[in-house]
Amino acid sequence: MAAGIGKGNGFIFRPVYLLLCLMFAVHGTVATEISVGGTFGWQLGMDFESWASKVEINEGDTLSFEYTAGYHNVLLVTPDDYTNCIGDNALLDMSSGNDKFTVSPDATYYFICGIGEHCDYGMKVTIKVLDSNGTEHTGARRLITASSNKMVSRL
Numbered sequence: 001m002a003a004g005i006g007k008g009n010g011f012i013f014r015p016v017y018l019l020l021c022l023m024f025a026v027h028g029t030v031a032t033e034i035s036v037g038g039t040f041g042w043q044l045g046m047d048f049e050s051w052a053s054k055v056e057i058n059e060g061d062t063l064s065f066e067y068t069a070g071y072h073n074v075l076l077v078t079p080d081d082y083t084n085c086i087g088d089n090a091l092l093d094m095s096s097g098n099d100k101f102t103v104s105p106d107a108t109y110y111f112i113c114g115i116g117e118h119c120d121y122g123m124k125v126t127i128k129v130l131d132s133n134g135t136e137h138t139g140a141r142r143l144i145t146a147s148s149n150k151m152v153s154r155l
């Protein structure tokens with residue numbers, strides 16, 4: 001009888017693992033790489049706040065900051081430092097020119113450029129990440145579908 005139960009367990013567990021694998025696979029395809037600023041990239045001359053308001057960013061998505069290394073950088077800062085364009089206390093400092101940052105759900109991130117007065121000239125962006133239901137905690141769901149988000153991210 002013990003051997004019979006052992007076999008039974010095997011049949012029960014295998015489909016469960018398969019299902020978990022499928023769930024991860026499906027979830028993985030949803031994550032999108034989003035180039036901040038679209039094809040314009042991360043540089044002076046873009047209204048990044050306006051850009052961000054049109055893009056839906058979900059948990060697991062990866063932000064990509066593309067720029068000429070040395071001319072700009074990407075600093076993750078606190079809301080206060082974001083408002084005042086202060087980069088000295090950056091929580092994260094990226095400067096490769098092709099910086100990737102994967103976002104967590106329900107989070108808000110504040111990025112600025114720490115070079116010269118670029119932040120004062122508009123090189124700053126607030127990234128609000130939607131939760132797993134595709135909703136923002138603080139406001140109504142944006143009227144952008146996941147598929148249009150992918151199109152926006154490739155512009």
Ligand SMILES: [Cu+2]
Binds near residue numbers: 044073114118119123
């Ligand atoms: Cu800059």
